[in-house]
Amino acid sequence: MEQIETLIKRIDNDLKDVLSEERYKHCIGVMNKAEELAEKYNVDINKARLVGLAHDIAKEMTHDDKLKYVKENEIQIDDIEKINVGLLHAKIGADICKKRYGFTKEMQDAITYHTTGNKNMDDLAKILIVADKTEDGRTWEDSQKVREIADRSLDEAVIYIIDVSIKNTIDKNKLIHTDSIDTRNKLLLNNM
Ligand SMILES: [Fe+2]
Numbered sequence: 001m002e003q004i005e006t007l008i009k010r011i012d013n014d015l016k017d018v019l020s021e022e023r024y025k026h027c028i029g030v031m032n033k034a035e036e037l038a039e040k041y042n043v044d045i046n047k048a049r050l051v052g053l054a055h056d057i058a059k060e061m062t063h064d065d066k067l068k069y070v071k072e073n074e075i076q077i078d079d080i081e082k083i084n085v086g087l088l089h090a091k092i093g094a095d096i097c098k099k100r101y102g103f104t105k106e107m108q109d110a111i112t113y114h115t116t117g118n119k120n121m122d123d124l125a126k127i128l129i130v131a132d133k134t135e136d137g138r139t140w141e142d143s144q145k146v147r148e149i150a151d152r153s154l155d156e157a158v159i160y161i162i163d164v165s166i167k168n169t170i171d172k173n174k175l176i177h178t179d180s181i182d183t184r185n186k187l188l189l190n191n192m
């Protein structure tokens, strides 16, 4: 990968072109929070900053553009993603970051897993999930709770986030992605 600060500047410029002001600020917030968590949990700080900054790069693509992108770039999508197309911003974002910025496989995976979780997540991926929900701009009522939990355990913070997300998904009568359930079970088993 090219020099870190040059790369950050390039991603930052690209984000300004494709994201609303509010979402752009969210991405800066996630970058800063991911850096903080990476320091705490001994994860590569530059990787954490980069995935934090770029994770939502595909978030504001239209529904049709997302479907067109996965088709043209031969990205496999599952039955739940076919119905809940919004989830695809994770896989598309990872693909963009690989092709445009040379992100490593580990960094691509972190971005791919940031919406649903995945049972094979490493600490970088867990940090991205937690930073996404706890960046300074988050006024989500559970954000403070997650910040407190993340102070003592990354796994517990991820479990809490998934629990809230599954409960919300049930309340909205939407499909629960099986990766979220697999991730929750794996983390619970690991921490028993
Ligand atoms: Fe996202």
Ligand SMILES: [Fe+2]
Pocket (backbone or CB within 6 Å): 026, 030, 055, 056, 132
């Ligand atoms: Fe996000």
